[in-house]
Amino acid sequence: xxxxxxxQIIDLVVDISGxxxxxEDLDMDLFEExxxxxxxxxxxxxxxKDEFGVSIAPTELEREEMNTVNKIIERVRERM
Amino acid sequence: MDYYVEPAFFVLCLPIALVAIVLxxxxxxxxxxxxxxxxxxLLLLFFRSVPTLLYVCAYxxxxxxxxxxxxxxxxxxxxxxxxxxxxxxxxxxxxLAVYKVGVLFMPxxxxxxxxSYITFKTVQVLIEVRDGLIDDxxxxxxxxxxxxxxxxxxxxxxxxxxxxxxxxxxxxxxxYLNRLYRGLGWFVLGVFYKFVCSALxxxxxxxxxxxxxxxxxxxxxxxxxFGLDLFFDFAGYSNMxxxxxxxxxxxxxxxxxxxxxxxxxKEFWDRWHISLSTWLRDFVFMRFxxxxxxxxxxxxxxxxxxxxxxxxxxxxxxxxxxxxxYVAYGLYHGIMLAACHYLQKKWKFYKKHRRExxxxxxxxxxxxxxxxxxxxxxxxxxVSPLLGLGA
Numbered sequence: 001x002x003x004x005x006x007x008q009i010i011d012l013v014v015d016i017s018g019x020x021x022x023x024e025d026l027d028m029d030l031f032e033e034x035x036x037x038x039x040x041x042x043x044x045x046x047x048x049k050d051e052f053g054v055s056i057a058p059t060e061l062e063r064e065e066m067n068t069v070n071k072i073i074e075r076v077r078e079r080m
Numbered sequence: 081m082d083y084y085v086e087p088a089f090f091v092l093c094l095p096i097a098l099v100a101i102v103l104x105x106x107x108x109x110x111x112x113x114x115x116x117x118x119x120x121x122l123l124l125l126f127f128r129s130v131p132t133l134l135y136v137c138a139y140x141x142x143x144x145x146x147x148x149x150x151x152x153x154x155x156x157x158x159x160x161x162x163x164x165x166x167x168x169x170x171x172x173x174x175x176l177a178v179y180k181v182g183v184l185f186m187p188x189x190x191x192x193x194x195x196s197y198i199t200f201k202t203v204q205v206l207i208e209v210r211d212g213l214i215d216d217x218x219x220x221x222x223x224x225x226x227x228x229x230x231x232x233x234x235x236x237x238x239x240x241x242x243x244x245x246x247x248x249x250x251x252x253x254x255x256y257l258n259r260l261y262r263g264l265g266w267f268v269l270g271v272f273y274k275f276v277c278s279a280l281x282x283x284x285x286x287x288x289x290x291x292x293x294x295x296x297x298x299x300x301x302x303x304x305x306f307g308l309d310l311f312f313d314f315a316g317y318s319n320m321x322x323x324x325x326x327x328x329x330x331x332x333x334x335x336x337x338x339x340x341x342x343x344x345x346k347e348f349w350d351r352w353h354i355s356l357s358t359w360l361r362d363f364v365f366m367r368f369x370x371x372x373x374x375x376x377x378x379x380x381x382x383x384x385x386x387x388x389x390x391x392x393x394x395x396x397x398x399x400x401x402x403x404x405x406y407v408a409y410g411l412y413h414g415i416m417l418a419a420c421h422y423l424q425k426k427w428k429f430y431k432k433h434r435r436e437x438x439x440x441x442x443x444x445x446x447x448x449x450x451x452x453x454x455x456x457x458x459x460x461x462x463v464s465p466l467l468g469l470g471a
Contacts, residue, residue: 038361039385042369057211058366 005052005080009073012051016043026069044072054079081124083233084274084320092121093324100328104256110329111224111247117328118229125193125233132192139175139192140226143202146172147222151209165210172202180402194233196399200359201226205240207363217244230324234317236335236355238325246330256329263326266319274316281309299461307455311339314353333358343443344424345416345450356396365392385421390414405464409457416450 013022017035021028030036036044048054054076056066066072083089096117103110126133146168153161175191176199182189205222208214217225217240225243251259285305292298318335325332333355342348349357369388371377378384390411397410423430433439456462463469 037385038366039369039381039388042366043373043381046370046373057208057213058370059208059362060211060213 005076006073008051009076010069012047013044013069013072016040016047022069026073028069029067030069031063031067041066048072048076052076052080083121083125083229084317092124096121097324097327101260104251104260104329105253107250107253107256109247109250111221114228114247114328114330115220115224118224118227118232121229122227122232125229131190135190136192139195139198140223143172143198143226144219144222147202147205147209147217148219150206151215154209154212155215162210165206169203169206172206173199175199180398184402197231197233197235197237198226200235200237200356201240204359204363207367208240214240221247228325228330230321230328230330231332234314234321236318236322236333237359238330238332238355242331251329259326259329259331263323263328265323266326267323270316270319270321270323272316273312273319278309278312278316281305281312285309303452303456303459303461306459306461307452310455310459311336339451340448341444342447342451343440344447345413345420346424348447348451349413349417360392360396364395365389368392382422382425386418389417389421393417400458403464404467404469405457405460405462408463409454412454412457416454 010023010026013030013036014020017030017040019035021033022030022035028035031041042058045056045058048056056075056079061075066075081088099113099117100110103113122136123133126136150161150165150168153164158164176195179189179191179195183191205214205217205225221244222240224247225238225240228238228243231238282305285302288301288305289298292301315336322332322334335353335355337351337354339348339352342351365388368391369384372384372387373381378387391414393412393414394407394410396413397406397408400406400409434443453462
């Protein structure tokens with residue numbers, strides 16, 4: 001069962017990347033697969049702050065800590 | 081005493097490395113010893129000029145006070161914290177900015193060796209305090225971070241959180257041995273780069289104009305030799321600094337990773353002067369983009385990224401020096417990065433063929449032309465001769 005939070009984050013990543021692929025495999029490496037680049041990652045951080053009030057500083061996490069949809073969901077959960 | 085050049089430096093590093101190795105093998109913390117060794121080595125770097133020595137001391141004291149001030153304001157959630165942080169940031173950047181402009185008019189304008197690099201360290205700490213990522217680094221840890229002597233004069237630019245982690249957690253024997261072996265390897269490679277490869281490139285650079293009669297070809301040969309010398313000299317220095325740091329038990333970031341295999345200019349900057357380019361990415365490009373996206377300054381993400389690259393690289397150029405050559409170098413790389421980014425996003429031909437071999441080869445060759453023309457700008461082979469400023 002997918003929670004609201006999960007669905008919202010998936011929608012957000014799809015919206016920012018303009019690519020449905022992100023929704024298909026939640027463990028796919030978004031940077032390796034060219035779904036996100038560094039500027040899109042910043043846009044994601046801004047959106048996470050606006051929509052969930054979760055603030056993650058640009059140097060807070062290593063790329064390996066939020067390179068899949070599931071990891072992004074986890075990082076948001078930890079901070080809510 | 082010049083670091084990594086004078087024999088005396090290498091002779092002095094030997095006992096320091098030996099003590100570090102003994103401590104490391106016994107799984108003892110290295111933080112205190114590193115601080116004492118670093119203060120001693122900094123004294124040797126600056127002792128010839130008392131005013132400079134006093135300036136360095138004052139710089140360290142003021143930076144530490146600024147750090148403690150900003151940290152305490154954010155810890156108290158002071159309503160003026162953000163404003164005070166901005167003031168502190170401006171004060172922290174001021175000595176370097178004033179110096180870079182001042183030397184244009186007065187060659188002996190007050191400054192000190194390493195002022196460019198220490199500014200990266202003090203500025204990143206203030207920014208990360210604001211971000212809430214640094215809240216318990218002690219005064220002693222902060223001073224140790226600023227003074228750590230292997231990368232003091234020219235980097236690699238270390239990150240304080242990695243440094244503090246290394247100071248706080250003594251390594252197991254195996255973990256230390258791993259750093260020791262890596263450190264020795266990097267140091268030896270650095271010596272080879274600097275004292276063999278760079279020396280050869282310098283000799284070739286000196287020979288080129290005499291050996292080749294045709295002016296345009298001689299220019300190309302000079303630029304190629306200059307670029308190779310730049311790489312081997314700086315990568316050689318960086319590898320020695322990294323190696324020495326590792327022997328002293330501290331993780332120092334790698335500064336060069338085979339830059340001449342890059343297939344596009346973005347990849348080049350992921351491989352060239354990495355600690356500088358990642359610093360600028362984290363603290364300039366990303367902050368600028370965040371600001372621009374929040375304020376909706378530009379219509380598209382593509383425009384944001386392109387403007388971000390220009391701002392980022394313009395600053396990189398100015399940081400090297402406020403001269404026409406360095407500014408041109410910065411702007412040039414800003415434009416190249418923006419153009420590369422734009423093509424990769426918009427050019428259908430690129431998306432279709434980018435994984436094919438011939439495309440990779442062509443892309444690599446073009447990248448090298450772009451890179452070496454950048455070296456020509458950096459080395460003053462283009463703009464100043466054109467303006468008649470003399471080389």
